[in-house]
Amino acid sequence: MSSSVTATATQSRERLYLQIYMGITLAVLLLMLLAGVALRAAQGTLINLPPDLFYQAMSLHGTGMVGIAGLAGVSIMWYFLRRYVALTPGIFLANLLLFTLGVVMILGAILLGGFAGGWTFLYPLPASSMGQWNTHAAAAFIGGLLIIGVGFLLFYLDAGRALLARYGSLGRALGLDQLFSGKVDADHPPTVVASTMVLIINILGTLAGAVILVMSLINLYLPAVTIDPLWAKNLIYFFGHVFINATIYMAVIAVYELLPHYTGRPWKLTRPFLAAWAASTLMVMIVYPHHLLMDMVMPAWMLIMGQIISYLSGLPVLLVTAWGTLVQIYRANVNWEAPARFLVLGVFGWSIGVIPAIVDGTMTINKVMHNTLWVPGHFHFYLLLGLLPMVLGFMLHVTRLPDSRIHPLLERGGFWLFSGSAAAFVVMFLYSGLHSIPRRFAEYLPAWVAQAQLSTLFGTLVLLSLAAFFILLLRRLAQVRMQA
Ligand code: HEM
Numbered sequence: 001m002s003s004s005v006t007a008t009a010t011q012s013r014e015r016l017y018l019q020i021y022m023g024i025t026l027a028v029l030l031l032m033l034l035a036g037v038a039l040r041a042a043q044g045t046l047i048n049l050p051p052d053l054f055y056q057a058m059s060l061h062g063t064g065m066v067g068i069a070g071l072a073g074v075s076i077m078w079y080f081l082r083r084y085v086a087l088t089p090g091i092f093l094a095n096l097l098l099f100t101l102g103v104v105m106i107l108g109a110i111l112l113g114g115f116a117g118g119w120t121f122l123y124p125l126p127a128s129s130m131g132q133w134n135t136h137a138a139a140a141f142i143g144g145l146l147i148i149g150v151g152f153l154l155f156y157l158d159a160g161r162a163l164l165a166r167y168g169s170l171g172r173a174l175g176l177d178q179l180f181s182g183k184v185d186a187d188h189p190p191t192v193v194a195s196t197m198v199l200i201i202n203i204l205g206t207l208a209g210a211v212i213l214v215m216s217l218i219n220l221y222l223p224a225v226t227i228d229p230l231w232a233k234n235l236i237y238f239f240g241h242v243f244i245n246a247t248i249y250m251a252v253i254a255v256y257e258l259l260p261h262y263t264g265r266p267w268k269l270t271r272p273f274l275a276a277w278a279a280s281t282l283m284v285m286i287v288y289p290h291h292l293l294m295d296m297v298m299p300a301w302m303l304i305m306g307q308i309i310s311y312l313s314g315l316p317v318l319l320v321t322a323w324g325t326l327v328q329i330y331r332a333n334v335n336w337e338a339p340a341r342f343l344v345l346g347v348f349g350w351s352i353g354v355i356p357a358i359v360d361g362t363m364t365i366n367k368v369m370h371n372t373l374w375v376p377g378h379f380h381f382y383l384l385l386g387l388l389p390m391v392l393g394f395m396l397h398v399t400r401l402p403d404s405r406i407h408p409l410l411e412r413g414g415f416w417l418f419s420g421s422a423a424a425f426v427v428m429f430l431y432s433g434l435h436s437i438p439r440r441f442a443e444y445l446p447a448w449v450a451q452a453q454l455s456t457l458f459g460t461l462v463l464l465s466l467a468a469f470f471i472l473l474l475r476r477l478a479q480v481r482m483q484a
């Protein structure tokens, strides 16, 4: 009896942690969406945001969105992975606390200290503010990121420990033995495969991030200790590329685990699935030089590798996931409740969003498009229409009770309003990029303003449709309606 009492206590504690994770995710998302709309409205001269505030808001929006995407991804990975291996609830909580502490520091750095150096904190910008912010503000921002990174690192180390305890080696958890030895165990969980890949890449990614963050901190207070800027940029973009990609690789676990619930078909492990995840594990780490195609001093082989791997890196996992999703829904009797809608939207938003990304990873095109709105166009595509719907689908599912049908107006109308306006919003970014409108500009030339205004309209519709779902979710969370 006592063990079942402890089990229930653990369960309700874990449920509480998950609720806090989701509550924070929704609150931060909402604020960051507001900041995003404000940025676009400022570019469209619809509101007056002086350049210093614009770059503060841009830093807030970028950092906040990337961070919360990571936190949401971790909650998805944790929720499903603990079904197969013994994760430590305390570590899950520690990650949340460190995240919150880091966010407070970053908010202080930006809102009180005026830090506006962008989420990429590219050396030596944090240290050369030309009077816009002081050393302590930059240090609070960089220190905040470092603390958030420590939380994530703890989580992945715990996941790695748990996977090793169950499977003996990360290779086996990733399914390498099955891939090469001839027999595929159809019952090996896709969640275990995806989680293993994510922890491998993100342990290395956050460590690289930590190295450059600590070096930047030292440089802030001891300017005589300089850093090679190219080395700094390599570390930052290795970290940044891996981290943001890992958010999708965590979110997609929700598709593997939940879509079968709505289609009635199991998501079985196959050899192409294992091969895809194994291949992407390596490629996602060596593709990052596509962020440095303009840095002519990079070794040529690295840039060439960046271009070639850009065509290959995301594709295997994407293909097996998109294919698997089609197999799930083709002629199936799908129960198209909101979670299923969002999960499927997420897969196809991600798939389509990768195309403009690959286009930009091509040197001859990158030379022209590099700093245009094409770039926010491609990453908003797979974050806003890929990652975010997967996260929403997950939340709508775990807070759903059998009797809780969402009002059809929201379930259908809200869903299509979101899909349509989000697609229009990202297409506007891409279209503006095609017309060489630069990214990260606070002040627009008159010829660019109309596009920003139209974008603001679509962004507002995105915000409104999402807010409706967020309110529904927050109410469910407040009523402790959750299947944990
Ligand atoms: C209504 C939804 C959104 C709107 C209106 C919006 C708007 C914007 C705008 C105007 C920019 C600056 C573009 C420029 O370079 O000139 C931006 C940048 C950015 N956004 Fe969004 N965004 C939205 C959703 C998202 C989502 C869902 C994510 C991620 C999950 C995201 C992540 C980012 C990032 C990482 C940047 C780059 C910041 C930088 O260049 O340093 N955004 N967004």
Ligand SMILES: [Cu+2]
Residues within 6 Å of the ligand: 241, 287, 288, 290, 291
């Ligand atoms: Cu990249």
